[in-house]
Amino acid sequence: MGQANKKLVLGITGGIAAYKAAELVRLLVKKNIAVQVVMTEAACQFITPVTMQALSGKPVFIGMWDSSISNGMPHIELSRDADAILIAPASADFIAKLVHGRADDLLSTLCLARDCPLLVAPAMNKQMWDNPATQRNIAQLTADGAHILGPDTGEQACGEVGLGRMLEAEELLSAIEAHFTPKLLAGKRVLITAGATLEMIDPVRAITNLSSGKMGYALAQAAINMGAKVTLVSGATALTPPANITNINATNAQAMYQAVMSNISNQDIFISVAAVADYSPSKPSVQKIKKQTATLNIELQPNKDILAEVASLPNAPFCVGFAAETQDLLKHAETKRQAKKLPLLVANLVGESMGQDDATLTLLDNNGAHTLPRACKKVLANEILTHLSRLI
Numbered sequence: 001m002g003q004a005n006k007k008l009v010l011g012i013t014g015g016i017a018a019y020k021a022a023e024l025v026r027l028l029v030k031k032n033i034a035v036q037v038v039m040t041e042a043a044c045q046f047i048t049p050v051t052m053q054a055l056s057g058k059p060v061f062i063g064m065w066d067s068s069i070s071n072g073m074p075h076i077e078l079s080r081d082a083d084a085i086l087i088a089p090a091s092a093d094f095i096a097k098l099v100h101g102r103a104d105d106l107l108s109t110l111c112l113a114r115d116c117p118l119l120v121a122p123a124m125n126k127q128m129w130d131n132p133a134t135q136r137n138i139a140q141l142t143a144d145g146a147h148i149l150g151p152d153t154g155e156q157a158c159g160e161v162g163l164g165r166m167l168e169a170e171e172l173l174s175a176i177e178a179h180f181t182p183k184l185l186a187g188k189r190v191l192i193t194a195g196a197t198l199e200m201i202d203p204v205r206a207i208t209n210l211s212s213g214k215m216g217y218a219l220a221q222a223a224i225n226m227g228a229k230v231t232l233v234s235g236a237t238a239l240t241p242p243a244n245i246t247n248i249n250a251t252n253a254q255a256m257y258q259a260v261m262s263n264i265s266n267q268d269i270f271i272s273v274a275a276v277a278d279y280s281p282s283k284p285s286v287q288k289i290k291k292q293t294a295t296l297n298i299e300l301q302p303n304k305d306i307l308a309e310v311a312s313l314p315n316a317p318f319c320v321g322f323a324a325e326t327q328d329l330l331k332h333a334e335t336k337r338q339a340k341k342l343p344l345l346v347a348n349l350v351g352e353s354m355g356q357d358d359a360t361l362t363l364l365d366n367n368g369a370h371t372l373p374r375a376c377k378k379v380l381a382n383e384i385l386t387h388l389s390r391l392i
Contacts, residue, residue, distance in 0.1 A: 086176065199280035202289045329348070344391060
């Protein structure tokens with residue numbers, strides 16, 4: 001996703017949220033992001049340098065006069081090959097230091113002497129966050145070009161509930177990945193459908209399929225990371241929508257059709273990933289159908305083809321379809337692409353992808369077939385959108 005082999009300086013300041021930094025380092029290293037941890041003395045009261053060194057695989061720096069930096073200038077040396085500096089947690093005190101250019105310890109001096117982007121994840125009590133002084137400092141940091149990540153709302157260490165809680169490690173990882181991802185879709189509006197639809201037979205039974213929504217949600221996150229403004233129309237799924245997204249729930253094919261057609265007019269790209277039922281019961285029962293020994297016949301009616309209708313619109317957006325087949329994959333997928341006049345179609349075999357975390361995909365466009373090696377859907381989402389960005 002553009003983050004492999006990146007180098008990040010992680011600054012940890014004094015706050016109970018410092019414990020989350022340990023999990024963050026573990027996740028970053030797993031993503032092949034090199035992490036150099038720098039701690040304030042106050043941070044050492046909450047989590048030990050030994051822990052951070054074990055997780056990062058690198059010595060942790062704390063003091064200005066560390067003898068392991070041969071030129072005696074760690075505030076210069078540590079930042080020169082870094083792709084970004086992240087302060088997590090960033091206490092109210094340290095945020096104030098950043099705003100006023102204070103440089104009275106290694107981490108603050110490092111931030112002042114940097115020539116790379118600065119990311120700041122605030123963490124503090126809700127009253128401290130709401131204090132006008134803190135809000136002025138956050139506004140000034142933003143004006144100075146720093147990227148503010150969070151905070152979140154929730155239960156705090158003091159027992160109170162409110163805004164000021166540091167983002168979780170997984171959320172910070174997503175923000176870092178987004179920061180490192182090339183903005184190939186900057187300024188583009190993207191509408192994505194994801195998940196399965198539920199076509200009700202009666203109040204407790206439905207016709208559906210095995211789609212998990214993982215591919216559509218991965219594409220939504222990847223599009224956000226690439227700078228797009230994303231609308232996600234989601235069918236049935238157990239997934240949590242990405243942050244910074246417009247999410248619309250649509251449990252059945254008709255609701256999904258209405259949601260798409262109501263929001264398609266200003267979209268640049270439409271990606272139809274949802275496994276929309278081709279048919280729905282023509283007369284769903286108002287009451288639960290009781291079990292009988294006799295055969296039960298259910299009359300089905302065809303649902304509207306959302307992708308075909310969008311692709312046929314005047315000034316239609318760039319349309320991407322998905323085809324899940326059980327046999328003759330490329331033959332059926334290309335027939336579908338041609339019939340709907342799609343510039344790009346993503347094809348996969350049902351047994352190799354539906355409901356799973358990884359898949360093998362083939363991209364079909366006017367230049368032929370392009371097979372993507374089996375990988376996790378988050379990686380595939382990035383590859384699909386990179387290919388799409390070349391086409392548009």
